[in-house]
Amino acid sequence: MHAIDPVSAADIDRTQLLDRYRAARAQSEALCTPLETEDYVIQSAVVASPPKWHLAHVSWFFETFLLKPFLPGYAPFRDGYDVLFNSYYQQVGKVYPRPDRGLLSRPTVAEVQAYRAHVDTAMAALVIDVGGGDWPAVATRTELGCHHEQQHQELLLTDIKLNFSINPLDPVYRECPPRPSGDVPAPGWWEREDGLAEVGHSGDGFAFDNERPRHRLWTDGYRLACHPVTNAEYCAFIADDGYGRSELWLADGWYTLNQERWQAPLHWRRDGDDWTEFTLAGVQPLDDHAPVTHVSYYEADAYARWAGARLPTEAEWELASDGRPLAGNLAAEGHLQPVAGADGGELAKLFGDVWEWTASAYSAYPGYQLPDGAIGEYNGKFMCNQQVLRGGSCVTPAGHLRSTYRNFFYPHERWQFTGIRLAK
Numbered sequence: 001m002h003a004i005d006p007v008s009a010a011d012i013d014r015t016q017l018l019d020r021y022r023a024a025r026a027q028s029e030a031l032c033t034p035l036e037t038e039d040y041v042i043q044s045a046v047v048a049s050p051p052k053w054h055l056a057h058v059s060w061f062f063e064t065f066l067l068k069p070f071l072p073g074y075a076p077f078r079d080g081y082d083v084l085f086n087s088y089y090q091q092v093g094k095v096y097p098r099p100d101r102g103l104l105s106r107p108t109v110a111e112v113q114a115y116r117a118h119v120d121t122a123m124a125a126l127v128i129d130v131g132g133g134d135w136p137a138v139a140t141r142t143e144l145g146c147h148h149e150q151q152h153q154e155l156l157l158t159d160i161k162l163n164f165s166i167n168p169l170d171p172v173y174r175e176c177p178p179r180p181s182g183d184v185p186a187p188g189w190w191e192r193e194d195g196l197a198e199v200g201h202s203g204d205g206f207a208f209d210n211e212r213p214r215h216r217l218w219t220d221g222y223r224l225a226c227h228p229v230t231n232a233e234y235c236a237f238i239a240d241d242g243y244g245r246s247e248l249w250l251a252d253g254w255y256t257l258n259q260e261r262w263q264a265p266l267h268w269r270r271d272g273d274d275w276t277e278f279t280l281a282g283v284q285p286l287d288d289h290a291p292v293t294h295v296s297y298y299e300a301d302a303y304a305r306w307a308g309a310r311l312p313t314e315a316e317w318e319l320a321s322d323g324r325p326l327a328g329n330l331a332a333e334g335h336l337q338p339v340a341g342a343d344g345g346e347l348a349k350l351f352g353d354v355w356e357w358t359a360s361a362y363s364a365y366p367g368y369q370l371p372d373g374a375i376g377e378y379n380g381k382f383m384c385n386q387q388v389l390r391g392g393s394c395v396t397p398a399g400h401l402r403s404t405y406r407n408f409f410y411p412h413e414r415w416q417f418t419g420i421r422l423a424k
Contacts, residue, residue, distance in 0.1 A: 014135075017142055018127045024146040025120060027397065028055060031156050034174045040109045043102025044166045047415050048159040053085065053101045056112045058149045059119040060085035064092055065375065066141050067119065070134050071126045077118045078107075088381075091374035141375075143206055148378075150397040157280065157336065157395040162415045165267055165278045173280040177334050180341045184289055185227035189424065190320060190347050194221045199315045200365055201404045210379040211404045213367045217315055222423055224312055224320050227348045228356060229303060229420040230340075232288035234295075235275070237303050238264060248305050253298025256412045266294035266414045280336045289340035291419045293354045297387045297411035300357040300420040312423035314360040314388040314406065321350045321391070321403040328352025332398045338417065339394070352396065354419025355389040355407055362386040362408035386410050393417035 012020075032040070032051055040052040049057075060081060067074045076082070083094045084104075107115070123142070130138045157173075164171045200214035201207035243263050246254050256262075267278040268286070275286040295303075304310050312320075328351040329339050338353040363383050370376040389407040392400070394417055409416060 012139075014127050017139060018124060020146055021123060021127065021142060022120070024149045025116070028058065028149055028153055028156070029116075031153055035160070037109055039160070039163070040112075041102065041105060042163050043159075044163045045415070046099045047413060048162045049098075049155070050102050050163075051156055051160060052107075052109055052112050054152045054156050054159070056081070056085045056107070056115060057087055058145075058152050059112075059116050061148055062119050062123055062142075062145050064089070066126060066138060066145065067122050070130055070138050071122055074122055077115045078111075081107075081115065089374045089377050091377060144375075144378075147206065147208070147400060150400045153331070153397050154393070154395050157331070158416050161267075161278070161280050164280075170278065170283050172282040173336075176279075176281040176336050179287060179290070179335055179337065179339045181289075183341070184232075185230060185340075185348060188226040188346070189223035190226055191223050192219070192221060192316075192319060195219065197315070197319055199318045199404070201402070205402075207402060207404060208379055208406070209371050209376075210362075210364070210368070210383075210406050211402070213365060215366050219313075219315060219319065222312070222316050224316065224347065225309075225422040226346055227421075228291035228338075228354055229307075229422065230289055231275075231286050231292050233307075234265070234292040234303065234420075235286075235288075237306050240306065242302060242306055245306075248302040250298055250301060252411070253296070253302060256296070256298060260412075262299070265292060265299070268294075284337075287338075287340055291338040291349060291354045293338050293393075293417045293419045294414050295357075295418055295420060296414040297357050297409075297418075299414070300418075301359075303420055304422055307422060309422040309424050311357055311359040312421060314358040314390060316423060317356065317358055317390045317421070318403055320347060324350060324403070326351055326401050326403075328392070329394050330392060330398050330401075331395045333394070335394055337394055338419065349391075351392050351401055353394050354391070354417050355393050356391045356419055356421045358388045358390060359423075360388045362388050362406070382408060389418060 032055065035051060041050050043050050063076065064082070084096050086093060086095045088095060126138060127142060160173055164173060196216055196218055198214055198216050201211040202214050242248060243257060249257065269276045269278065276283050277286050300311060328349055329335060330352045370380040386408040389409060390405070
């Protein structure tokens with residue numbers, strides 16, 4: 001299978017771009033192979049979506065932003081899909097309510113698969129035959145659509161995990177390879193001195209609009225923990241009444257903790273004196289040395305305060321990761337869960353395993369320009385009340401990450417593979 005490398009669509013020919021498109025589409029379908037028909041329909045929480053919806057929505061994206069404007073004579077697959085599978089793009093029409101996606105038995109899974117095939121056939125014709133004047137826009141949007149599909153591949157897995165987790169039968173999505181039994185990560189800190197630096201994407205290769213423009217900023221000297229916080233370290237926080245000490249928590253976090261009755265990360269379960277956790281391979285013993293995951297920003301911030309540290313800013317994280325290999329425990333490794341063991345180097349596990357919360361609010365970089373039209377709703381409209389995360393996770397597709405990649409979630413959310421790295 002072809003990985004979608006982060007290079008500019010303008011630098012590749014049509015056949016290469018079509019190969020990338022087909023690889024992304026095939027991977028989404030491969031992720032659904034373990035599912036039964038009934039699994040495609042359920043939605044266990046507002047933050048999650050049924051797998052059927054994900055498969056259709058990414059097809060809607062190509063249909064809406066490429067086929068309708070650029071392929072003469074294109075006939076949409078079915079009336080009504082433009083509303084049903086529109087996620088949040090107000091400029092292109094009505095949106096079906098997100099909380100109600102799991103209430104619909106129709107269209108069937110077979111109809112969604114036929115919709116995907118319809119879009120794939122039309123996209124092949126568009127990429128090969130589009131005129132030269134439209135090619136730059138088609139190439140750029142196709143590349144964006146492929147990365148959008150990769151984002152939904154990650155969402156597919158996290159949503160399947162959440163959907164399965166509420167089932168008393170503890171269903172298994174798929175058996176995963178044995179997790180490495182890595183040693184206790186060595187404590188330590190990576191240091192950077194004061195200085196003027198540049199962050200943000202440089203303009204070479206693919207990047208989302210929110211990663212630009214590259215800009216200068218001053219950073220005071222800081223230290224970054226050499227490894228993410230582990231399950232064992234987080235257990236010490238729980239044992240020290242971390243969830244019962246209001247002085248450790250932000251006001252909104254303390255309110256949310258009590259409303260939701262949090263006592264541990266999402267998917268953790270008590271088994272006598274020990275902990276287990278629900279994974280995509282079913283219920284497993286808690287791996288003490290693996291990075292803790294499924295924690296909110298509020299939990300990450302409280303843990304950092306308890307540990308006498310803080311969360312890094314996104315600039316501090318990016319400067320530490322710049323130039324390091326984009327490798328780690330990503331989806332291609334097959335574990336679908338954070339694993340123990342260092343991946344080499346003084347800063348372990350910067351990429352993969354868990355998205356690392358930062359102290360930075362998600363906002364526009366200096367000089368940011370919102371893309372024209374509905375495409376501008378992709379990232380820019382969410383630049384409020386969310387926090388930036390960096391580094392990717394164990395379900396992030398290979399070829400989808402950069403050191404400049406900015407993920408973002410609301411501070412109370414924890415259904416994604418989110419974790420903690422400390423700074424001082």
